[in-house]
Amino acid sequence: MRALDRKLLRDLRLIWAQALAIALVLACGIMLMVAAQGTQRSLEQTRAAYYERFRFADVFAQATRAPRALLPEIAAIDGVALAEGRIAFHAVLDIAGMEEPATARVVSLPAEGGAILNLPLLRTGRMPDPVRPEEVLINEPFGEAHDLVPGSSFRGIFDGQLRELTVTGWALSPEFIYTMAPGTFMPDDRRFGLIWMNEAAAASAKGMDGAMNDVALTLTRGADERAVIDALDRLLDPYGGTGAFGRDRQESHAFLDSELEQLAGLALFMPPVFLIVAAFLVNMVLGRLIGIERPQIGLMRAVGYTRAEVAVHYLKLAALIGVMGLVLGWGAGWWLRNGMLALYGDFFRFPFVLRDFNIAAVVISAVLGLAAVLLGAMRAVLAALRLPPAEAMSPPAPPVFTRGWLDRLIYGLRLRQTSMMILRSILRWPARAAITLFGVSASIAVLVASYFFFDAMEVMTDSVFGQGNRQQVTLTLNQAQTLSVLDDALALPGVRKVEGAYAVPVRLVNGHRDRLSALQGHFAGAELSRLMDDERGAVALPAEGLVLPALLARALDVGPGDRLRVELLAAPREVLDLPVAAVIHQSLGQEAHIGAPALFSALRLAPQVNQIHLLVDTDAMSALHAQIKRTPAVASLTDWSEVRRQFDESLGENLLTMVAIYTVIGVLIAIGVVYNAARIQLAERSHELASLRVMGFTRGEVGFVLVGEMMLLSLLAVPIGWFLGGWFAAGMIEAVSTDVVQIPLLISRRTYAAAAAVVVLASLVAALMVRRRLDRVELATALKARQ
Amino acid sequence: MRDESITRSAVLRVEGVTRVFRTGTVEVHALRGVDLALHEGEMMVLLGASGSGKSTLLNILGGLDQPTQGRVFFRDQDLTRVSDTRLTAFRRDHVGFVFQFYNLVPSLTARENVALVTEIAKNPMSPEEALERAGLAHRMDHFPAELSGGEQQRVAIARAIAKRPELLLCDEPTGALDSKTGIKVLEALDEVNRDLGTATILITHNADIQRIAERVVVLADGKVVRDEPNPERIAPSEVSW
Structure with missing residues (x-):
């Protein structure tokens, strides 16, 4: 190994804690980038594979009642590859062990040859026997929720008729990856299920012999979807067509799209913040190192190393820190991606998850991460190169303090001298103070932009549940009725x-x-x-x-x-x-x-x-449920307390995970920034601080000079962090808002306070970690040796 | 002269002080059984070659370091193996230090460097008075970088005496100065010793400086090899460099 490289490794060992702190900040950015992008890509590929294998349709349409004879005409539309007609409807179910009625979407299974589109994927059991009208497939989550194993039975109310149904198996379908009961916001596997039943049975239940009310079709390559939809609408219009739509409007697909869009937004929005902070930190630490090594740089130049060789030497150090951050970030990102994929895979019930190794994300993050640290290093390195060798070898001039207008202002405050030391240090090195200020405010901003989701959820929940829907139960009727039906409803139990x-x-x-x-x-x-x-x-x-x-x-x-x-x-x-x-x-x-x-x-x-x-009346709820199960006019019953519970549970869990991750990230940035700034202060001022100890200042009093400066900067960073946080939050909303969800930008005082408290505390811990080193400075030797 | 100093009570006293530094397996005996007492108002010059143990002794006397063996007394108080907090309080209340490299806080002006100490002392003089005594009243509002070496050292002296210490410990205070400024610094120290009666120990390489002391102690190889009064004390201005 070359001597210069050996020096590089020893330099790195000397500043290992600072290098690690920078690497961790960088790693946070890389982790988010790799995890969000990796998850999004994997989910997209999983979905695409799922769609392809189980022939998810491209265009969907519903009608009141269209003759099956229309199907060949539909299939003949220019651009249509395959077309399938089905009977689909919602039904109320009466399930043993469940007091309230459940709702199901019933979809018919074509009689001959089986389904050609939106194939159900049999998970367990067998397909229903075409000659047995009572046999049905149900979706796996619903089956699990009620323990409706193949062979067990339940009752369905189809157009007022109670029918006993037998489960033959459990299935999943690309058409219903994200399933929601009509009028609700979250999947509820207990209250909403899917039923596939033989076409003949479905037809007889709905009086649809020779007819269909649901059409799905796939397109040929290069077909004009808009034209096909228009043609389909024209064909179905006489039969009560409700307007055909493409995948973009299909509920399950649209929600999944929205999730994937949010992930992509996340991959883009946050990481740059971390990269910028890491760049500034590299600049700060390397600037300090080069300051110390001025004589060595002079020596290297004097013995004949070129400027380029010296520059490369220090850039290598920055690159090493960058590589550390990348490796850590990739590792953490890979781990986080797997965790997220497992969560999403469960949530969406994907029958399989493709774990794509996303080489692009790795390459892009490597380029961006290294660019950040090298750019950060550049300024310090260039400054070192400008020095002529002779000048570089002599020690730098001591810092010159002069009195400006600001100083006179401070003078008027009649502060203690230790406080003066803090203020003058900030004024003397404004760029360094600005980096600390920026870094700490960035970490506050990151926390504000993640904690505010709680506020947004609260507003949304309050708006939807507390204010918007104060009813306990909503009944959806099979068809519209005159207002007199309200009197009938008032007569229902309780x-x-x-x-x-x-x-x-x-x-x-x-x-x-x-x-x-x-x-x-x-x-x-x-x-x-x-x-x-x-x-x-x-x-x-x-x-x-x-x-x-x-x-x-x-x-x-x-x-x-x-x-x-x-x-x-x-x-x-x-x-x-x-x-x-x-x-x-x-x-x-x-x-x-x-x-x-x-x-x-x-x-x-x-x-x-x-x-x-x-x-x-809460007491009468069971009686009401029982009555609704026997009321044919009601298509479904929504229990709002249950909807709310599901909503809170599902969102609460996700939010907590997210907030935990962002808190770790925010704390890491704050610690990385403050620790580095304090270490540099300590190194440059150990002499001065040791003198104070010699003069009889206590450890606490001397620590105040060091910790006080960091804390003053941290506190000054709070309002800036709040302001940045509002801006980050708006950016987050922009990044994760989709066609289906628009998050309100409302940040509570609690969020601001929590973000500031966490970061200020983290800064204090970092500053105290460095302060402990002060105790180890040997008083006698610190006085003798001048750096 | 010697008798007179015995009648004065000892401010600081060390008995059988040994200091051993260990680095790995190597043991360095910096002090080997030193007995010494400094009396009220006494001006002592500590001479010795490099490595003779002068600074180690000064650090122990000033509460910056603890002996490996032996005992240290400040008046009646035993300072041997007391806590860091008590040593800090000892330095804060009773000791003034002057160092070769001044050790001023670069971000504070002369006056503020002195105020740094007066703010935590029990019965300090004003920073202005201390600077006046050190002969630096006209440069009070300058930062260290704007002062010459001699001026910086006089700020350090003002800072050391502002708390009215009973002990003034000076480690090579003229080591970094030319003769003219060195004499000014010595004059300041001499004045403080005479006017305020501060017991002073002055470490130096310069043998001629011993002539301004009341008493001269010579260390060699960690031991006191000479300890005698100087009957013909001269003024600092007569010191030749």
């Missing part, structure tokens, strides 16, 4: 209050932009289910016109005053032209809203309801 609502699937069209959505009709004086704005609270429905959530308005490019074409995709299947009255902010929910009087007057109909919200 019901104290009823409120009707009307929802209908619509296509909203503005020029070439269109969105499939639901139009929610709100009755005046509604107290249970109210339309909420995340920022302004309950929204009073205007006398006329639509109220749209901001995301939907943006997607359609409309604002208040614009007009929208509203195509009702279910009875009464009218096309309305309505003005947009207001745009509101909602985190969840992509529905258009309208006052019931405005809606029904536009439809020239008497008011109707197809949803009933209830307040129920």
Whole structure:
């Protein structure tokens, strides 16, 4: 090994703790980059493979009742590869051991030859026997939740008829990776299931012999999806078609897309912060090292090493730190990716997970990570190179302190001299103080931007559950009925209050932009289910016109005053032209809203309801459940306390994991920055600090000079960190918001306080770690030797 | 002269002090059984070749180091093997140090360097008075980097005497100075010793400086080889370099 390289390794050993601190900060960035990108890529490939193997359709459509004879016509549309017609509907289930009714999506299995699209993947048991109408497949999570093993049975209520069904097996399907009961936000495997049943049985249950109400098709390569959808719509229109849509609007696919988009956002947004902080730290530490090694640099140049060789020598040191960070980051990222993949794999019930080794992420992170540390090193190295050898060999001039206006200002404060030392040190080395300030504020900002998700969740939960949906139960009716049905509902067991609502699937069209959505009709004086704005609270429905959530308005490019074409995709299947009255902010929910009087007057109909919200005596809940199981008019029952529990559970767990990870990261940055700054201070001022000890200052008093400066900078960093944090949070929202979820930017005082407290505490720990070294400085020798 | 100093009570006394430094397997005996007493108001010059143990002895006397064997007394208090906190309090309340390289805080002005000590002392003089005594009243608001070596050393002396210490320990205070400034520094020390009656120990390489002392102690190889009064004490201005 060359002598210079040996020196390099010894230098590194000398500053190992500082180098490690920098490497850890860098590793955080690399870890996030590799983990988020790796997870996203693996999930995308897993999904693609899953879709391909089980022939997930490209275009979907529903109708009220279309003749099967239409299928060849559909298959003949230009660009269609395969087409399949099915019967699909929602049903209420009565499951032994479960008091409340469950809901299921029932999908028919084609009689001859089996399904050709959206194939169910049999996990256990066997397919239903085509000649046995009672035999069904159920989805695996639902089966697990109720222990409905093959051979066991349960009851379903199909159009008012109670039918005994026998489970033959459990299946998974690419069509239902993310399954949600209608009207809810989170998957609930206990209350919502999937049932595949023989086509004949499904047809007889729904009176659909020779008919279908659900069409799925795949496209040929290069087909024009838009044209196919239009053609399909034209064919299904006479049969109550509700508007065909591509994968982008298919619920399961859209939610999965949204998750993957969030991961991609995460991979892009946070890591640069870490890289920048690492670059600054390298600059600070290497600058100090080169300062110490000035005479050695002079010597190297004097004996004939070229500038380039000297530069490369120090750049190698930076690169070594970078490589340390990369290796740590890759390791942690790989570990985190596997953890995330396991979580996602479980959550989405992927039958398999492809663990792609993402060479691109590794290469990109290596390039970025090394670039960060080398750029950070560059300034210090260039400064070293500018020195002529003779000058470099003489020790640097002692720092010159002069009095500026700021100094006179401080002088007026009549501070103790130890405090003066702190302030003058900051003023003398403003760049170094600025790096510390920036690093600490960045770590506060990282914490604010992760902790604020709790605030956002609280606002969302409060808006959705506390304010927006105060009903305990929502009944969804099979079809709209007149308002007199509310009296019937009031007669149900235990019901104290009823409120009707009307929802209908619509296509909203503005020029070439269109969105499939639901139009929610709100009755005046509604107290249970109210339309909420995340920022302004309950929204009073205007006398006329639509109220749209901001995301939907943006997607359609409309604002208040614009007009929208509203195509009702279910009875009464009218096309309305309505003005947009207001745009509101909602985190969840992509529905258009309208006052019931405005809606029904536009439809020239008497008011109707197809949803009933209830307040129920808790004691009477079982009786209500039992009654609903026997009430054919009800398609499903939503228990809001259960929805909320699921929501809290699922989000709470994810949030806690995320917050834990970000807290570690934030603390690592703060420690990395403060530890390095304090070590440099200690090294440069050990002489001065030892003198204080000799003069009779206690360890605590001398420690104050060192720790005090770090803490002063940390405290000054707090407001900056808060400000940056707001900005990071906005960036995070931008990065992770999708078509389905818009997170509100509301940061609570609690979040600001917690972020500041964690970081200031971490800074204190780092500063105290360095202060301990002060105790080890030999007083007598520190006085003799001048560096 | 010798008799007179015996009647004065001892401020600082060491008995059989030994100091052994261990580095790995090597043992260095810096002090081998030193007995010495410093009396009130006494001006002692400590001479000796490099490595004779002068600085080690001064560090032990000033509470910066502890002997391996033997005992150290400050008046009646036994300073042998007391806690770091008590040693710190001893230095804070009773000892002033002056070093070869001044050891000023570069970020504080002359006045502030002195105030550093007066702020924690029990009965200090004002920083201005201390600087006046050191002959530096006109340069009070300058930073160390703006002062000459001699001026910096006089700031250090002002800082050392501002707390009105009973002991002033000076380790080669003129070692880094030319003769003219060195004499000014010695004059300042001499004045402090006479006016305030501060017992002073002055380590030096320069044998001629011993002539300003009341008593001269010579160390060689970790032992006191000579300890005698100087009957013909001269003024610092007469010292030849």
